[in-house]
Amino acid sequence: xxxxxxxxxxxxxxxxxxxxxxxxxxxxxxxxxxxxxxxxxxxxxxxxxxxxxxxxxxxxxxxxxxxxxxxxxxxxxxxxxxxxxxxxxxxxxxxxxxxxxxxxxxxxxxxxxxxxxxxxxxxxxxxxxxxxxxxxxxxxxxxxxxxxxxxxxxxxxxxxxxxxxxxxxxxxxxxxxxxxxxx
Amino acid sequence: xxxxxxxxxxxxxxxxxxxxxxxxxxxxxxxxxxxxxxxxxxxxxxxxxxxxxxxxxxxxxxxxxxxxxxxxxxxxxxxxxxxxxxxxxxxxxxxxxxxxxxxxxxxxxxxxxxxxxxxxxxxxxxxxxxxxxxxxxxxxxxxxxxxxxxxxxxxxxxxxxxxxxxxxxxxxxxxxxxxxxxxxxxxxxxxxxxxxxxx
Numbered sequence: 001x002x003x004x005x006x007x008x009x010x011x012x013x014x015x016x017x018x019x020x021x022x023x024x025x026x027x028x029x030x031x032x033x034x035x036x037x038x039x040x041x042x043x044x045x046x047x048x049x050x051x052x053x054x055x056x057x058x059x060x061x062x063x064x065x066x067x068x069x070x071x072x073x074x075x076x077x078x079x080x081x082x083x084x085x086x087x088x089x090x091x092x093x094x095x096x097x098x099x100x101x102x103x104x105x106x107x108x109x110x111x112x113x114x115x116x117x118x119x120x121x122x123x124x125x126x127x128x129x130x131x132x133x134x135x136x137x138x139x140x141x142x143x144x145x146x147x148x149x150x151x152x153x154x155x156x157x158x159x160x161x162x163x164x165x166x167x168x169x170x171x172x173x174x175x176x177x178x179x180x181x182x183x
Numbered sequence: 184x185x186x187x188x189x190x191x192x193x194x195x196x197x198x199x200x201x202x203x204x205x206x207x208x209x210x211x212x213x214x215x216x217x218x219x220x221x222x223x224x225x226x227x228x229x230x231x232x233x234x235x236x237x238x239x240x241x242x243x244x245x246x247x248x249x250x251x252x253x254x255x256x257x258x259x260x261x262x263x264x265x266x267x268x269x270x271x272x273x274x275x276x277x278x279x280x281x282x283x284x285x286x287x288x289x290x291x292x293x294x295x296x297x298x299x300x301x302x303x304x305x306x307x308x309x310x311x312x313x314x315x316x317x318x319x320x321x322x323x324x325x326x327x328x329x330x331x332x333x334x335x336x337x338x339x340x341x342x343x344x345x346x347x348x349x350x351x352x353x354x355x356x357x358x359x360x361x362x363x364x365x366x367x368x369x370x371x372x373x374x375x376x377x378x379x380x381x382x
Contacts, residue, residue, distance in 0.1 A: 002281065003272075007271065008283075008287055009290075010285050011259065011287065023257055027252060027259045029248075029250070035290045037292065039246055040246070040248055040314060044259045044286075045259070046256035048257070063223075065225070069194065072255050072256075073227060073228060073254045073256070074231070075206060076194070076209075077194070096185055098185065098191065103193070104192060104193050105191075105223075105225075106191050106192075107218055125257050127227075131225065131314070133316060
């Protein structure tokens with residue numbers, strides 16, 4: 001045992017439940033739940049099929065960076081072959097469509113709405129890596145109820161009730177929404 | 184043209200001259216050099232062979248994460264087969280050795296010494312992702328001047344390190360100077376480098 005063992009996290013194989021969009025298991029560094037004090041949240045896995053990754057616009061109170069590169073890091077350029085549609089904006093009612101056909105990094109400033117993200121065409125597996133500057137995942141989404149009231153719902157890992165078992169909390173396991181993997 | 188073009192960086196092929204342990208070019212998001220006001224520094228490239236380039240312990244004033252996985256994001260475990268030696272510690276003379284043989288991420292808190300880092304065995308290319316939460320990369324090293332005075336040198340990516348081969352230019356970490364810049368008495372292994380700091 002070393003004094004600094006606690007700063008090392010060996011990736012565990014986490015099941016994805018993505019309906020085939022992701023490999024059966026993925027490596028995901030989920031911030032504080034992996035290493036005490038960690039301030040970053042990011043995955044290591046490739047998208048294997050086209051489809052909607054993130055169906056709803058949302059924002060974070062922290063910066064996020066979205067990397068879209070090829071799956072094979074021996075060459076992130078030649079292993080990239082995809083077309084992705086993504087929406088971005090400061091106002092959820094006035095977002096702009098961005099089409100990605102080359103390896104890019106997108107900076108999503110604090111409070112900027114982003115999503116949906118959709119892989120329209122996938123020629124090769126895609127390394128889509130959202131890098132969130134926070135110790136755990138949270139996303140804020142605009143909602144309305146039947147009385148016409150608008151509010152902002154926050155989905156927070158470890159606090160929001162699980163959709164399938166309200167005695168448990170959300171861990172972004174993906175079981176409730178196979179296409180939504182928590183970007 | 185989009186209102187948000189300034190938030191989109193198309194990766195350019197950054198050519199490497201470090202040696203044949205790196206691919207000829209890489210994708211590297213170098214914070215402000217790629218996008219003004221950004222706060223991330225992140226690499227997207229592999230180490231292809233055994234290598235020892237991060238010789239000297241250093242620290243940063245912000246968090247850094249070093250992630251070691253296999254080269255293929257389809258299977259980060261199955262594409263990993265390597266042994267990496269890495270040293271870390273709060274005190275330079277009490278660095279602790281860690282051997283990494285499985286996909287691992289390391290959190291390096293601010294002001295924590297880390298390195299040397301040596302790729303001792305690379306059977307399959309290793310994806311090292313450097314993640315710094317600051318747009319301008321900067322590292323601090325312990326040095327000794329000609330008068331035997333010990334000081335902490337700051338080496339930064341913005342105006343605080345000139346090119347070793349052309350002082351009129353800024354260092355871009357291209358690696359061209361790497362082999363020529365090493366003194367003949369440089370340590371040959373990570374263990375040898377770390378032990379030079381022990382009292």
